[in-house]
Amino acid sequence: MSNSKVTFSSKIGLIAATVGSAVGLGNVWRFPAETQSNGGAAFLFIYIICLFILGIPVMLAEFSLGRGAKSDAVGAFTKLKPSTPWWVTGGLAVLASYLILCFYMVVAGWTFEYLWQSLTGNLYSADLSKAAMDSSFHAKMESYICADIPPLINLYILIGINIAILMCGVQKGIERLSNIMMPILFLLLLVFCGVSLSLPGASEGLKFFLTPDFSKITPGVVVNALGQAFFSMSLGMGILITYASYFPKDTKLGKTAITVSFLDLLVAILMGIVIFPAVASFGLDESQLRGATLVFVTLPEIFAQMQFTQLWSVLFFLLLFVAALTSTISIAEVSVAWIQDRFNKSRIIASLIVMLPLFIFSSLCSLSFGSLSSLTIFGLTIFDFLDNLATNIFLPVVSILICCFMGWVVKKDFFKNEITNNGKLKGKLFPIVYFIIKYIAPPLILLILISAFIKI
Ligand code: PFF
Numbered sequence: 422m423s424n425s426k427v428t429f430s431s432k433i434g435l436i437a438a439t440v441g442s443a444v445g446l447g448n449v450w451r452f453p454a455e456t457q458s459n460g461g462a463a464f465l466f467i468y469i470i471c472l473f474i475l476g477i478p479v480m481l482a483e484f485s486l487g488r489g490a491k492s493d494a495v496g497a498f499t500k501l502k503p504s505t506p507w508w509v510t511g512g513l514a515v516l517a518s519y520l521i522l523c524f525y526m527v528v529a530g531w532t533f534e535y536l537w538q539s540l541t542g543n544l545y546s547a548d549l550s551k552a553a554m555d556s557s558f559h560a561k562m563e564s565y566i567c568a569d570i571p572p573l574i575n576l577y578i579l580i581g582i583n584i585a586i587l588m589c590g591v592q593k594g595i596e597r598l599s600n601i602m603m604p605i606l607f608l609l610l611l612v613f614c615g616v617s618l619s620l621p622g623a624s625e626g627l628k629f630f631l632t633p634d635f636s637k638i639t640p641g642v643v644v645n646a647l648g649q650a651f652f653s654m655s656l657g658m659g660i661l662i663t664y665a666s667y668f669p670k671d672t673k674l675g676k677t678a679i680t681v682s683f684l685d686l687l688v689a690i691l692m693g694i695v696i697f698p699a700v701a702s703f704g705l706d707e708s709q710l711r712g713a714t715l716v717f718v719t720l721p722e723i724f725a726q727m728q729f730t731q732l733w734s735v736l737f738f739l740l741l742f743v744a745a746l747t748s749t750i751s752i753a754e755v756s757v758a759w760i761q762d763r764f765n766k767s768r769i770i771a772s773l774i775v776m777l778p779l780f781i782f783s784s785l786c787s788l789s790f791g792s793l794s795s796l797t798i799f800g801l802t803i804f805d806f807l808d809n810l811a812t813n814i815f816l817p818v819v820s821i822l823i824c825c826f827m828g829w830v831v832k833k834d835f836f837k838n839e840i841t842n843n844g845k846l847k848g849k850l851f852p853i854v855y856f857i858i859k860y861i862a863p864p865l866i867l868l869i870l871i872s873a874f875i876k877i
Pocket residue numbers: 442443444445446447448521652653654655658748752812816
């Protein structure tokens with residue numbers, strides 16, 4: 422059965438699913454950490470500019486490609502330019518998304534463990550005196566992540582949940598899950614904003630996050646903001662091409678791109694409003710905001726000092742789990758759609774073909790913190806190698822190729838017809854979007870790529 426005729430059943434479902442893909446660990450822990458290390462509000466300012474000037478046009482290019490071709494990430498290129506090597510771009514997107522899936526699933530498993538530990542109360546069973554708390558949560562995180570078996574169990578639970586949802590299909594699986602999960606996520610975020618803002622000294626943190634000091638803007642800050650915008654909007658991995666192939670013909674792509682980007686930005690900003698006041702209030706330093714430490718050490722420390730510790734902890738890790746789950750589903754869907762279309766397989770078979778190898782590949786990523794930690798590729802653990810390869814190299818390369826394809830290879834009318842729904846909409850901004858895709862986006866994204874090489 423081909424998936425080419427499947428569509429999302431409602432506008433809300435379509436938005437919820439696409440926002441579910443965009444909103445993930447990138448918003449919840451990567452964004453606050455990037456903001457902290459790139460100068461606070463100045464980074465936020467540049468991030469917003471990158472998102473609107475570059476992110477939305479690239480999102481529109483992916484949407485147009487997917488909906489116009491009504492095909493998976495590889496099939497879209499084959500359909501529009503048959504008998505040319507352009508399908509390789511789609512192939513790279515599938516590969517990139519699969520590599521990301523291998524390690525993203527591991528981290529999603531960690532969020533599940535912390536949700537479970539919060540529910541059982543075990544997370545707060547150690548010495549919670551102020552002096553011992555930091556080292557006690559650190560030790561807990563390290564002993565969990567660096568163990569072999571417990572993270573594998575959670576990883577397999579996550580893979581199982583993913584298989585079940587993917588098998589249920591686009592409408593009954595992905596759309597239904599997103600319709601339930603996304604409102605929960607926004608509600609939880611609002612609750613946390615309220616809690617964080619009511620802490621003593623919260624305004625200091627808010628000032629850091631929202632009052633820009635423009636002298637802090639450097640080329641490095643711009644490149645990091647650009648990278649974060651692409652990561653957060655799930656660009657350059659075929660996710661948006663695949664999801665847009667499920668958009669009905671009358672979906673307004675411009676409006677959808679703006680809504681999705683705005684909601685993705687809103688989650689990142691709300692997360693900043695949760696983190697920075699809390700950090701200021703509890704007098705924490707920058708090292709406590711980095712990656713896993715932020716969510717698995719710093720936040721539990723904050724919850725432990727608040728009333729209703731367990732309640733806040735359960736709600737926060739539920740939020741994190743929801744964000745991670747809807748993103749893993751969207752990343753996996755790229756490969757599922759490709760197998761379904763290319764090899765004419767049923768959804769159930771395609772889901773199994775995609776997910777079963779993860780039991781091995783993701784296990785290797787998980788074990789790279791434990792007994793495989795000495796196994797390195799170019800001096801990096803398997804986990805870090807895949808992370809760097811996929812997000813710093815594949816993601817910008819695929820994005821540049823998509824821009825070149827839509828700006829220089831397919832006819833301008835194809836792009837325009839998609840944006841204007843075959844002339845039914847005015848598409849006043851189309852010339853600007855087209856100009857950006859053709860001339861501005863490729864060199865700017867190239868900058869992200871070059872800077873990744875310099876950093877490596
Ligand atoms: N956009 C989502 C996030 O911000 O977490 C999911 C995601 C998918 C991020 C793929 C990054 C990525 F490479």
